[in-house]
Each structure stands twice: as C-alpha cells, then as structure tokens.
Amino acid sequence: MENVIELQHVTKSFKGFQVKDLSISVKKGFVTGFIGGNGAGKSTTIKLIMNLLKQDSGSISVFGLTHDTDERAIKERIGFVYDENIFYENLTLKDMKKIIRPAYKKWNDAMFHKYVDQFELPLGKKIKTFSKGMKMKASLAIALSHQAELIIMDEPTSGLDPVFRRELLNILHELMQDGDKTIFFSTHITTDLDRIADYIIFVNNGEHVFTKEFYKIQEDYAIVKGPLDLLDADTEREFVAVQKSNIGFEALTAYKDRVADLFGEAVVLEKPTLEDIMYYTEKGRCLNV
Amino acid sequence: MQILISNSSKEPIYEQITTQIKKQILTGDLQEGQALPSMRQLAKDLQISVITTKRAYEELEKNGFIYSIVGKGSFVSEQNTEMIKERKMKVIEEKLLEAIQNSRDMGIGLAELKEMLTLLYSEDE
Amino acid sequence: MFNLIWKDLFIQKKLILLYLAIIGLYFWLGTPLFWLAFITSISFIMNAFYYDEKDNINILLNSLPYTRKQIVTSKYIGAIIFTALFIGVIAGGSFIINGMESPFSWKGVLQTFGLVMAWISLIFPFFYKFKQQYLVIGGIIFFVIAMLSFKAVIHLLKERFGEVVQWFIGLSDLQLYSSASLVILLLYGGSWLLSMRIYERKVF
Structure with a gap:
C-alpha cells in the first residue's frame, strides 16, 4: 500500500526534548490518528512534516517527494489546520481568503463558500472576534477548498463543542468517499478516533510506540x-x-x-x-x- | 441492507458486520449478484472507520459470500444451494430450540407446542 | 511571489489614509521630499514586517506553497516597489501643491532609494534573526532617530567630517551618485543573501 507520508529514522533535538529515531508512515486513502500525551512530540512531528522545522537527521518524504527539491509541489497538495491562530487578527475571513487564494493553483471558491455557509462563519468580521472553534473552522474551510490530497491537522477538535466535533467527523467521512484522500491528525480527545480512524500512530516521549489498525489495538x-x-x-x-x-x-x-x-x-x-x-x-x- | 452495530458489544465491529451480512445472504434478503454499498459508503453510514468495513468485506470474500470487481464494487456471490439448505436448516433448528427453551421456561408441554406450531404453520399458508 | 508583495499592501489598506495624512503633515512642516519618502516607505515596510511577526503569519506562509527563498525575496523586492510607490505619491502631491517650483528631483529619488535600501540592508537580517519584541524596540528607535536626527546628522557631518564631506563635494554628482549606488546595491544584495540564509534555518 502506498505511503503518503514517510519518516525514516528522524531525529530532532531541542533543549530538554527530543524526537528519537522516529520512523512512521501514513497510508494513502485512510485516516490516521496521531496520539500521545502533552510533550510526546506530536506537534513537532507535524511541523517536521510541514517543513516548519528541519530534522537533525533522517529523511522525510511526502507524496514520495522531499522538501529539499519539491517543497511547493508538496504544499500545493496539503490542507493544514493548526492548533494556534495563523491568520491576521485584524483582517476579516474574506480578506484572509483573498491573501491565501492566489497561493494555490487549484483554489475552488464555490467549495470555500459552501464550507463557510455550512460552518456559519461570518466573512466580514475580524478574525480576532472569532472563538477558538471558529478559527479552527475557518482553517478547515481553507484547508478543504484547494482540492488537497492530504489533510494534516494538529489537535483540530480541541476547541470544538461536541456537536461540531460530530459534524467534523461527517465532513471527514464525506471526504474519504474518494479513496485518494488521506487524513492525518493529532488529537488527545481519543473518542473522536473511534468513529473515523483507520490507523493509530502512538508516540510517547518522542518515541514511536506503535502504528496499528484501529481494530487491531483491541485484539492485542x-x-x-x-x-x-x-x-x-x-x-x-x-x-x-x-x-x-x-x-x-x-x-x-x-x-x-x-x-x-x-x-x-x-x-x-x-x-x-x-x-x-x-x-x-x-x-x-x-x-x- | 440493514446493519446495526453496537459499540459496547464484546463482539468486534467488523464481526458484527459480517455476521449480519451473512445472515441476510442466507435468509435471502440479499440476493445473488446484488451490489453491496462500497466500503467507504458503509463506513460513512455506520460512522466507523473504512478499515473496519474493509476487514469485514475481506472476511466475507474469503468465506465466499461476496466477490469484488475492481472499480465496480462488491456483490453477493452465487451460493451453493446444498450448503445454503444446510445452513438454513441450522437456523431453523436454532429457532426451534429457542422456542422449546421458552416453552420449557413457561411449563408448556410438547403436545401443546406442536399444536401451536401446526396452527401457526397453516395460518401462514 | 507577487502575491506576497501585494499581500503586504493589502494588509495595510486601512492605514493608507493614515500614511497620506502623515505625508500631508510633513508637507506642511516643509520636510525635504526625499526624507519624507524615506520615512514613509520605511514605516510601511516595517509595519508589514511587524504584522507578519505578530500574528504567526510565518507559519501560514511556510505552510502555503511558497519557498522560504520566495518569502524573503518578496520582502526585498517589495521594499523597492513600495518605495517607488511612495516616491510617486509624494512627487504627485508635491506637484499639485507646489507646481514645478521644488519638484522631486532625480537626486532626491536616488537619495530616497539609497537610504531605504541601506536601512533595510542593515535591519532586515536582524529582523529575521530575532523575535518580535526586538522589532518593536527597533521600530521605536528608528522613529526617534528619524525625527530628531535629520538636521543634527547634517550638522555633525559638516562639523566633524568636514574634510570627508569636502572630498565628497569635490566629486562630481555623477561620480558621487554612481559610486554610492554601486555600494548600496552590493550591500542590498549581500543583505538579501544573508537574510535568506538566516530564514532558511529558522524554526517555527
């Protein structure tokens, strides 16, 4: 089976924290949940995959390409949602869209507006008036509007109420109907995973503990x-x-x-x-x- | 096709799916050649992961209940009639055993039970 | 990449009136045009930089299909474009108010570009290297210096470095401006390469 993300023997050290010899892969066409406690290395791993951090050693490939040679081609095909706000606080969502839209070749405006309506997001209000959940929804609307093949999310459900968490899972299920899409997301709300995750990657203290099919975990x-x-x-x-x-x-x-x-x-x-x-x-x- | 799964059951979810589909094939609710929903559709409808429905379909395929055509989906296989008869007999036996057990619990004797069966059987015709 | 330059303009669209008001105020104060163009250009460029730092925009930009080289390059090319824009606006404003009496001369244009590029050459690598709080401090210092220093600097140059200035004055305008342009262009290019190197290694 084809791997969309592949990390091999990746090491990254910070002061007081280390990702040690991490080798993980994410399979195409499936949802992979990424779990681990605080400080387990989830965000660091996601940043390494997005090339926001550079590994000290080891190799990282996305779609079989590396950031050294194909950074733009890779990012063209990724939709991302982060745990922190990455929009200009003083701009409206409409303005943010105007800034982000020209970055992508395959931007689909109709799709964006469909999600904005569905998520009941105000286009004309400044981002700083948005709640954490709304910011996440805004990120998600953008992530889903440029025909990304890989959706990477860092703790997407942490600011969401249970009703929208369920709605999000429906959206992700909808997305997975097309067998070419891949979803990789970290979470510590593990009950979200019961309904959607095909594979679970578990890291602890910067080390890989296991990657298993979801049902296999309860067999083992x-x-x-x-x-x-x-x-x-x-x-x-x-x-x-x-x-x-x-x-x-x-x-x-x-x-x-x-x-x-x-x-x-x-x-x-x-x-x-x-x-x-x-x-x-x-x-x-x-x-x- | 109707499938009900329980998250609190001890039985793994993929097994719940295979058991129910098998049953529907054996009882004829699912006919030979009939298309099953795609595993991704089924996963969405049941709100479970794709890999679970995938595993269920793989098991069904392995046991000869369904077959898959790449790009078209999964279909109910032609069933060996002898085998089906045998299986159906088994289902009947099980149900009868259940009825007998219930009768015993309530102190209903064999004669009375037979009478009931005859009555119901002819009523249905 | 021009998306990124356009973005720096777009995020400040609400401040454009403010910039125009500042330009009007300085006209009224009789500030030399090249100095006015310098101050407004630098304010504009640094403000765009500040907004990006303040709101984690670097994480956004680096997650979009842009390379780090493009992100840095957009700032360096953008700086020249925005300076040209401000020179245009100020020259236009000056023409409307004063007619052709004291126009924005080609020397003034070169002086503005020279000052902006020299300033950016020195300051951008620091901005890329250090964090937001330093940026704010740097910005404040710049403003204080810019406000206070213009006449003082000229005065100081005349007093202390009379000989050097004399030597400069001895050069023909053409010699002076072409050699200064060359130096500043080299400085700008070097700074650009340095910023790219710093930014490539940056972690978010």
Missing part, C-alpha cells in the same frame, strides 16, 4: 484485573504497567491472548480505551527509567 491490548497474589516478577513482565491497590491489581497487557492463556479464569479481561493505553504506557515508562 487488554486491561487485566485480578488478585494481587497472581503477580510476581515473571508475570509482571507480561504487562506494560501494573496498578496495585488493596483489593487487587489492574494492568495493561499488549499480549491479550497470552495473558488469557496464562491466567485463565483467575482474571477479568476488558477492552482498553486509547486513554488506558496512553496512561499505562506513560506510567510504564516512568517506572522503567
């Missing part, structure tokens, strides 16, 4: 609950992290079937949420350091 991982006497140095190795209390333990395993065989009826296995997985992975890292 499980929350295990059981009595404390089952735990010893050997059995604890089956878990990402264990949380103990007076009445028993709760743990996350990445080897659901093996744990089921090992403990049998002595434990209860439950479907983990993405939040469970993020929580235990972070906890496990802290213990191992």
Whole structure:
C-alpha cells in the first residue's frame, strides 16, 4: 500500500526534548490518528512534516517527494489546520481568503463558500472576534477548498463543542468517499478516533510506540484485573504497567491472548480505551527509567 | 441492507458486520449478484472507520459470500444451494430450540407446542 | 511571489489614509521630499514586517506553497516597489501643491532609494534573526532617530567630517551618485543573501 507520508529514522533535538529515531508512515486513502500525551512530540512531528522545522537527521518524504527539491509541489497538495491562530487578527475571513487564494493553483471558491455557509462563519468580521472553534473552522474551510490530497491537522477538535466535533467527523467521512484522500491528525480527545480512524500512530516521549489498525489495538491490548497474589516478577513482565491497590491489581497487557492463556479464569479481561493505553504506557515508562 | 452495530458489544465491529451480512445472504434478503454499498459508503453510514468495513468485506470474500470487481464494487456471490439448505436448516433448528427453551421456561408441554406450531404453520399458508 | 508583495499592501489598506495624512503633515512642516519618502516607505515596510511577526503569519506562509527563498525575496523586492510607490505619491502631491517650483528631483529619488535600501540592508537580517519584541524596540528607535536626527546628522557631518564631506563635494554628482549606488546595491544584495540564509534555518 502506498505511503503518503514517510519518516525514516528522524531525529530532532531541542533543549530538554527530543524526537528519537522516529520512523512512521501514513497510508494513502485512510485516516490516521496521531496520539500521545502533552510533550510526546506530536506537534513537532507535524511541523517536521510541514517543513516548519528541519530534522537533525533522517529523511522525510511526502507524496514520495522531499522538501529539499519539491517543497511547493508538496504544499500545493496539503490542507493544514493548526492548533494556534495563523491568520491576521485584524483582517476579516474574506480578506484572509483573498491573501491565501492566489497561493494555490487549484483554489475552488464555490467549495470555500459552501464550507463557510455550512460552518456559519461570518466573512466580514475580524478574525480576532472569532472563538477558538471558529478559527479552527475557518482553517478547515481553507484547508478543504484547494482540492488537497492530504489533510494534516494538529489537535483540530480541541476547541470544538461536541456537536461540531460530530459534524467534523461527517465532513471527514464525506471526504474519504474518494479513496485518494488521506487524513492525518493529532488529537488527545481519543473518542473522536473511534468513529473515523483507520490507523493509530502512538508516540510517547518522542518515541514511536506503535502504528496499528484501529481494530487491531483491541485484539492485542487488554486491561487485566485480578488478585494481587497472581503477580510476581515473571508475570509482571507480561504487562506494560501494573496498578496495585488493596483489593487487587489492574494492568495493561499488549499480549491479550497470552495473558488469557496464562491466567485463565483467575482474571477479568476488558477492552482498553486509547486513554488506558496512553496512561499505562506513560506510567510504564516512568517506572522503567 | 440493514446493519446495526453496537459499540459496547464484546463482539468486534467488523464481526458484527459480517455476521449480519451473512445472515441476510442466507435468509435471502440479499440476493445473488446484488451490489453491496462500497466500503467507504458503509463506513460513512455506520460512522466507523473504512478499515473496519474493509476487514469485514475481506472476511466475507474469503468465506465466499461476496466477490469484488475492481472499480465496480462488491456483490453477493452465487451460493451453493446444498450448503445454503444446510445452513438454513441450522437456523431453523436454532429457532426451534429457542422456542422449546421458552416453552420449557413457561411449563408448556410438547403436545401443546406442536399444536401451536401446526396452527401457526397453516395460518401462514 | 507577487502575491506576497501585494499581500503586504493589502494588509495595510486601512492605514493608507493614515500614511497620506502623515505625508500631508510633513508637507506642511516643509520636510525635504526625499526624507519624507524615506520615512514613509520605511514605516510601511516595517509595519508589514511587524504584522507578519505578530500574528504567526510565518507559519501560514511556510505552510502555503511558497519557498522560504520566495518569502524573503518578496520582502526585498517589495521594499523597492513600495518605495517607488511612495516616491510617486509624494512627487504627485508635491506637484499639485507646489507646481514645478521644488519638484522631486532625480537626486532626491536616488537619495530616497539609497537610504531605504541601506536601512533595510542593515535591519532586515536582524529582523529575521530575532523575535518580535526586538522589532518593536527597533521600530521605536528608528522613529526617534528619524525625527530628531535629520538636521543634527547634517550638522555633525559638516562639523566633524568636514574634510570627508569636502572630498565628497569635490566629486562630481555623477561620480558621487554612481559610486554610492554601486555600494548600496552590493550591500542590498549581500543583505538579501544573508537574510535568506538566516530564514532558511529558522524554526517555527
């Protein structure tokens, strides 16, 4: 299957933070959710993909091209939505459109106005009067109006109310009807992913933890609950992290079937949420350091 | 085509889809050669990811229930009639077992149940 | 790339009246035309730069299909175009008010371009290197200097550097202007290359 985004052994260091040997890929025609806690390296990775940051080492390709030689061709085909405002606060959305429109060869004005109507955005009001959600919608309207093949979004749902979050998912579903489009977005509202994400890429502390099909996660991982006497140095190795209390333990395993065989009826296995997985992975890292 | 999925069910979503489509094929609600919605359309309608519907369709294809033509979509396969009969028999058996269980729960005897069956059977004709 | 130059004009469309008012005020004060053109051009160019920095516009521009070279180049070419525009407006205004009595001479035009380009050559690489707060400070300092210094600078030059000035005056106009033009063009080109190098390495 064709990869739209490919990072190979990418490293980027800042003061007190590092993206370490990151190798990830995003498949064409699918929605990939990008998860990880604060400071996990999500925004940094997105900035690296957009060439807002330059990697210290490793290679990054988008549509099989690199920014060194084809920066404009790549960006022509990307629609982007960021977590921060990137519009002139003192201009109206209409003015912003006038500035952005000539940058793209394939701008579609009718499409833009369709989304502006759908999102109920005021064209004539200054951006600084917009709420966070409206700014995000404005970004989204622009991102969807130049026939981009790849939509990259950094925390798009964080400023949105639940009603519009659902509406956004409908828009994304609509977009995915055409099998050539690819969506890559980071989020920490993991429930959004249940309805749309085909693949999940999970990073933690600047490192890649896994890339999996969404349904595969629940086949591999499980929350295990059981009595404390089952735990010893050997059995604890089956878990990402264990949380103990007076009445028993709760743990996350990445080897659901093996744990089921090992403990049998002595434990209860439950479907983990993405939040469970993020929580235990972070906890496990802290213990191992 | 009707499909209902439950997010809280223990059964994985792709399995819920395959089970329901299989059933509709076996009961004849979905006819041989009939087109299924595209997996992207189905994903949108069910508000689930494309990869889930993709997996469901792949399973159905593997088990010979449907076939895909590139660029055209997926269709219900010709079913082996013997096999279908066998399967249908199984469905009947299951339903009857269910009825028997219910009868026992309520203390209805075999004779009474038979009577009921005869009555319903002839009524339907 | 001309989209980017047009953008710098477009974002200041509401300030155009203000610029015209300033020009009118300075006419009234009798400021030399080349100096007036210099101040208004620089204000305009720096203000556009300030707006971009203030609102994260660099992230936007770098996510649109533009290269970093184009973004920097648009500022350097734009500066020349905007200076030409202001010279045009001021020359026109002067003609309407004074007729041909004290027109915007070709020397004045060259002086304005020279000053604008020299100023930009020195200041742009710093702007690209440092952050917004420095820009504001730089802008304020520029205004204070521009307001206070014109006569003082001339006076100082006459007092302290009499000999140098004498030597300059000894040159014919043609020699003086052509050598100064050459120096400034070299400076401008060098600054442009330097800014591109700085901007290419910038992180957002």
